Amino acid sequence: MIVALGLLAAVGVLGFAAPRWLDRLAAPHRHPRVSLAAWLSSQVMFVASIAAIPLVLWLRPGDRWHLLPATTVACIRSLREAGTVPWILAIETATWGVGVLLFGWLVGTVSGGLLRHRRDSDERASMLRLVGDNVAGDGANVVRVHGGEFEAYSIGGRVPTIVLGAGAAGLDPDVRAAVLAHERAHLRGRHHLLVAWADALRAALPAVPLAREGAAWVRVLVELSADRHAAASCGCGALSAALLAGSGNGRGAASADTGFAEDRIAWLSGLRATRRGAAVLHYPFAFVLSALPVFATLSVVVTAIAYYCAMLGG
């Protein structure tokens, strides 16, 4: 029960406090994947902590594997057996119920959202491949549609597809290459799946800041991340021209519905080459940032329970 209460507290800390430090990570001099990975790993850690609550109440790791200080476990056990704190069983049952209900709700809502996204993406991509033209030189998965002006976007799913509107297809070759590099970065990074996950989590728990604000951040960060890849392969100039061409039409040239082309260009101007050694640390740093609050909260709760128990035991 001690670990379960610690996990419940960690869920609260991640869900409601984590956005306070996660939204400070995005900066022009830092690779956007650091911030993106930190938001996503915090969300995964949040869901995993909820899933672990009923699991630890069943497995009782504190009793079995001596993960907790022996004095704390012995103290709680003696309180329970002596009936000193009659509401221990009620707390245990309520914690178990909260964990099961929350995790069941998340699994149902998030998996439903992801399946819907997959089905809609496949239908939309196959329809556009039917009505659009595939032009030699653009690549096998690129279709040009009539109309759509400077619209350019990609669709994940079974057959990843990039769609170019008539205006985007007619851009100068180096600018069009930047548009395509941006969209290919979305497909390679499975950004559509990441956005669908974040949207589904927000739909499941709209009142939780980690889910609500995370969905907005993931949408922005996948754009910045794809911009970074496109700028690295085609140059900042070509990508800026692509973004300007799109914004001039009121639509994002490099994404379906951007309204922040100027911000992205300003962001590109602050871009610095990532040091080779620093790039290796991006994902471990993001993981530590999501795992640390869980371990810190667990430690605080175990210490508090040990202190409380010692006080009751006299």
Ligand SMILES: [Zn+2]
């Ligand atoms: Zn994009």
